[in-house]
Amino acid sequence: MASVELRGIAKSFGRTTALADVSFTVADGSFFCLLGPSGAGKTTTLKTIAGLAEPDQGTVLFDGVDVGDVEPTHRNVAMCFESYALYPQHNVRDNLASPLRSPRHRRPEAEVVKRVTEVATTLGIDHLLDRKVGALSNGQRQRVALGRVLVRPADAYLLDEPLTHLDAKLRASMRAELKLIARQDGTTTVYVTHDYVEALSLGERIGVLNEGRVIQVGTPQEIWEQPATVFVAQAFGKPRMVLLPGAVVDDPAGGRFFRDVSGSLRAPLPEGADVAVGTQLQAGFRPRDARVLGPDAAVPDGHVAVRGRVAVTELIGAQIEVSVEVDGTLLAVVGDRARLGQVAEGDRVTVVVPAGRVLMFEHGPEGARIGP
């Protein structure tokens, strides 16, 4: 086991910049999720850690030691790619056992059998041990590929979207298993995903990557409650965080506040924020934090309100999603069917949100959050 640190990694392929500036540290024995959209540079980051991609700039350190000159085979990391490399003509048992039979990591046969059985049982593929890999479904193959990584002790596991080909139910149970395995073994794990639910549920810390840059690193709670930018805020949560454009205005009673372009939302500025009058900002809140009231409802204490018209309602099981149009911006609210079920398309409504749940961001898709 080892800590893994990346310092200022840059990597280009021809004219494509895959990594512009990537720095983060994964503590020894911890589970780190790297989240980002397609093309963000997640796989290239993993390959750089594994030594399969040589950075143009920057340093990779294991336990504080620069591993720039250490060959991939000597880095003692186990990596699982999304496009898994298995031996199709061999059965599952031999595929799982092969890392433990290689000259470098050879183990006594009794230990190999024990370990293979354990891993196969954990991943729910023990009934497939005698089956040829070529005769498996994609989801089964993906679990074999993951098993090949987990079967041998390593300083770090590097997992690239290892659950994408599984159905939702299996993915959820594999997530739980993975969490258990990583905790029990205490192996440093870097887990790449573009699924925010996976990142939030698995990661002790999460690094958010976009266009080859680390935008924020933090615990799931920090990332959720204090997103560094609009990009991070909108990368987590479905429906996405709602953003209303507006500007800072003078409060005749003293101080300043935020007013959205429709003029109906007035929200306090974050404590300590020193933003000039006229500065364009965006107010953001999570659809789950909002409630829909009647058009003339009184605004509850400690809440802010915005008025609009219901554009669409959509039933999602016991929940209902209501899209409210406010001066050209669609604003999603999610809640219980029982609570929101009375709302009909075309209704005039008041959307209320606890003032403490409203975040302020600078203008633009990369706008930084203002406040502590």
Ligand SMILES: Nc1ncnc2c1ncn2[C@@H]1O[C@H](COP(=O)(O)OP(=O)(O)OP(=O)(O)O)[C@@H](O)[C@H]1O
């Ligand atoms: N071998 C390569 N040759 C040329 N360009 C590459 C190569 N590998 C990656 N890239 C480019 O670098 C960028 C980052 O790619 P990378 O595979 O790291 O992204 P990713 O976040 O893992 O994406 P995905 O989620 O789609 O797998 C992309 O623009 C990609 O096209």
